[in-house]
Amino acid sequence: MAHPLASLVVRHTRRVPVPEGPAGDGAAAARQLDAALASAGFKLSAELLDRLSGLSRDVVLHTAEWTLRTVGELVGDHVRHNTYFIDFPANVPDTEEFWVRCVTKALADPEARGNVLRQLAHGVVDLLTLPAYGRYQHTYDEMLAAQDELVAAAGDRVTVLHLGRDPDAELTDLYLALAGSTTPLGEEHLRDLTTLAEWAAHGPQPESIPVRENKAVVNAARLAVGADLLLDTVTDVLRLACALSGGDVTLREPTRFRALSRPARRALLAGLDALIAASPAKLADVHVHREPFKRLGERLHPHEYPRWPDAADVFAVARGEKEAPTFDSRVEKLLEASDVVGAARLLSSAPGKLFRALDHLLRLAADQEQRDAVVAAAVRAAPEVSGRVVLSVREHFQNRERETGAPRIFVDARGRGLAAPDARPPVPAADRDRLIAALDAEIRGRLPAPGRLLLDPDVLDVALPLSGRATAAGLGVLPRGSLSVVDGDLLRFFVYWKETGDRTDYDLSAVLLRSDYSTDAWLSYTSLTAVGGEHSGDITEAPDGASEFINLSLDRVRSTFVVPQVHIYAGEGFDEAEESFFGFMLRDAEQKGRPFEPRTVRVKSELRGAGRVALPLVFRREDNGRWRAKWLHLYLTGLSSENRVEEHQVSVSKVVRAVVEREYLTVWNLVELMSGGTSAVELWDGRSAPDEPVTYIGLERPEGLHPDSRVVTLENLRDLIPG
Structure with missing residues (x-):
């Protein structure tokens, strides 16, 4: 039998753990697995094929079952992708022609006729009330029968699955890698870490856990087995309480704290008490999360444990009953007095905060002497700053030397993007260049010698993954700001969603922008055919799942940018739906095939962010006529309902320009x-x-x-x- 967590290894490493079982003649079954994988764009490495061939047929078949299921989910082939127009992309009608056809069918329907006539009398017809609009008019099997077979092409994606070690060794390594990550993990990886931390609680642990969200997940597992907790700040305790309550350890969303067991309450209070007893100044950290600490105090009942008085002080500060001057307030007083050098000196005791304030300090500095002091403080503090922050600041100053007039892009932890004019005065070039050189030297000293x-x-x-939140789970997904070549004649976007309970209508659209980022044209349910492209038709509900597609012939596009986007017209958000993902396929013109062919899928990206408009990436036509994709991973707030491509052209244009013209570290x-x-x-x-x-x-x-x-x-x- 396969290890219950073996699929995690395949998803994260593209390795198949060595199956356990007797030897035998599994060669035929292994070849059948390899052939089945090929239809989804995967193959077995020669080493893995050889190892499977030496196992019994039953072991290979069992391995095939869960491996095919795992890769199907990776590429989006675990669901049925139907289309409204049965022979899409062929015979897609003009929009007005299609709407008239729906009205005509409704007038021929005795049950719908009266309602349609009443609407026509007022000059407006609601498409959603027409029986033929927004709902599949044929079965999935009928759609398949209407499509031609896919012709194999040399450019089809082939992802190799490699031979792994035994499941326990692979899972241990995966746990150590995720727990010890130097950058924050995305939501899916953090969920997987939660699963792995429980499995590995008694096993090897990472030497250090730099990311606090990861530490909270690991601490929850350690608490369950009675191991010592890893706590450095009072916020570590708050995150652990969120983990124990099934809440958000990133602290982005409020957590409804559960009634905790007495052992858990004692562990949290003892941890808080020890932290404050050793360093009373850490009480100041409570101010950042006062409300969550107040709610947590109601669950922990610190008054019942007089032996931990310092823990009670944490909640007294949260309630405003005890003062604890904050570090930030001391810095603000110095800056209000124009003491930039004093502020830099104070911030040196918190190197991460100093680095995040460098641009502000350099702009406030009155003269070169003060700027020199700020730069010197940064150079001295650099060895104490995490590599992720050093690189982030390096990327920031790299972009401060440009004066293109491009807007700034602001992205919150949930992926919501906002573009705004950059009104900051410039940083003097000499100071900026000195900082960049110092940061490069610091990073160079930390990197291992790579050998060959x-x-x-x-x-x-590919942009450096300075945060797991700047990407999404899926297949072939790159971090925000990454560039990748697009090879193929036909570009086909797809979105799939399945509602949890409420009627949910997502709309796949693509806006085409000129070189100055102004709108050229668009494809959507209101414009089914344009610029050599076709839309597969509007689906307005998804109790059993629904898909929409856009087919685009790249050699017929004269615009500079193609921006696919997914709008929530009605119903559940991306993180509320049971499932939602976006992707694109690349095909040669003569390949034909079904609307969704897994081996032509280049990217499948989960849609789980905040906001009502998703912008996964943008395609740009270069001067040589070739196309490249730049990853956005952005969500716009949008409207509460009825979002359409027409309403968001300006905001989409601004955020696209902000990301396209930003230089990312690669x-x-x-x-x-x-x-x-x-x-x-x-x-x-x-x-x-x-x-x-x-x-x-x-x-x-x-x-x-x-x-x-x-x-x-x-x-x-x-x-x-x-x-």
């Missing part, structure tokens, strides 16, 4: 620092791998690498970020 470095050219323009920037001009750097040509160990960085792991090689792919790209 082998690079996939396609990974060089893998190549880090490779330049890593290599330092001393290591052998080679571009992977897709041929035979070297016989010696290498450091390989690419989108996917190639076959044949030396077993002692260090391999970094999309699944563990965060490992590049130094601590």
